[in-house]
Amino acid sequence: MNAVRRSWASAAQFSALAIAVTLGSAHAVLAEAVTYNWNNYTAGQSGWIISGSMTVSQLGTITQDKILSFSWTATSGTTSFGGSGNGSLASLNSGIGTAHLDATLTSLNLPDQNSFSLYSSPYVGSLNWRNNLYGASEYLAATSGGGPQFRSSTYSPTEGSAWTIGTNAAPPAPSSVPEIDPATGGSALSLVGGAIAMIEQRRRRRGKATALTA
Numbered sequence: 001m002n003a004v005r006r007s008w009a010s011a012a013q014f015s016a017l018a019i020a021v022t023l024g025s026a027h028a029v030l031a032e033a034v035t036y037n038w039n040n041y042t043a044g045q046s047g048w049i050i051s052g053s054m055t056v057s058q059l060g061t062i063t064q065d066k067i068l069s070f071s072w073t074a075t076s077g078t079t080s081f082g083g084s085g086n087g088s089l090a091s092l093n094s095g096i097g098t099a100h101l102d103a104t105l106t107s108l109n110l111p112d113q114n115s116f117s118l119y120s121s122p123y124v125g126s127l128n129w130r131n132n133l134y135g136a137s138e139y140l141a142a143t144s145g146g147g148p149q150f151r152s153s154t155y156s157p158t159e160g161s162a163w164t165i166g167t168n169a170a171p172p173a174p175s176s177v178p179e180i181d182p183a184t185g186g187s188a189l190s191l192v193g194g195a196i197a198m199i200e201q202r203r204r205r206r207g208k209a210t211a212l213t214a
Contacts (some may be wrong), residue, residue, distance in 0.1 A: 020117030032059050033068060036108040044139055044152025048076045050127065052084075053169060054108070060100040062108075064092050072118050072127050072142045074149060081143050082127075083120020095133050101165075108166030109159055116165070129155065131163045139163075161190040 035055040049098035056062050064087040073082035078154050083089065092099035095113040102109040115130040125143040130136060140151040157164045 016089060033057055034059060034103060034105075035169040036103070037169050038072060038166055039157060039164060041139060041155050041157075043156070044150065045141075046076075046150040048074050048141060048150050050074055050141070052082065054166060056101075056103050056108075059103050059105065061098075063098065064090055070118055072091065074125070074127065076149070081120075081125045081141075081149075083118060083124065085119070085121060088181050089119045089121055091115075093120070093133065102162065104168075106168050106171050107159065107164045108168075109162040109164050112161040125149075129163055129165055131155070132161070 033055055035053050037053045038050050042048050050072060052070065054070035056067045057066045057068055067087035068092050069084070069086050070090065071082070071084035073080055079148050092101070093115045094100070099114055100111070101114075101116060102111060110131045110177050111130050113134075115128070115133045117126055117128045119126050123144050125141065128138065130138040137153050137155070138151065139153075139155045140148045142148045155163045
């Protein structure tokens with residue numbers, strides 16, 4: 001009986017470790033910093049080109065404090081302006097709920113009814129996205145003295161009602177990234193089930209051996 005109890009304890013410890021490793025690995029990916037390059041909407045930029053990137057501290061919901069760093073430059077011919085900084089030089093606003101961005105493994109998205117702006121210090125200009133906030137949409141870059149250099153009431157690319165303002169600079173290979181999904185949960189449960197089946201098989205063998213020697 002003591003041997004069976006020890007086997008059950010070992011199986012429980014093994015199963016708990018397997019689940020922790022499986023889910024822990026996925027959590028580590030979710031908490032990893034990710035860098036996104038800015039997307040260009042050439043149809044609305046009047047010949048200007050936007051370059052630069054932004055690094056956030058995690059995947060998922062991105063509030064202003066999750067912005068680790070950013071840089072942006074608007075260029076047209078020999079003329080350019082831009083800025084760099086962290087979340088303190090960015091602005092997020094929302095018409096419903098908490099203002100935020102959505103960061104995925106592939107893209108950085110501005111949800112419907114949210115706006116996002118980047119500035120420079122000292123101030124020379126700003127880069128702004130406004131996605132249906134209070135019924136208005138606007139994508140523009142402006143200088144401190146010259147006003148908007150380009151302005152558009154539409155934006156592309158999109159994901160549903162969200163504007164895809166950035167693309168992952170180094171998207172991971174699908175096979176190398178663990179994700180929390182039904183398959184992950186199923187793998188953990190399979191490990192638990194296998195451990196329990198192993199213990200049950202040992203218990204039956206011990207029962208047969210005891211019957212033969214009685």
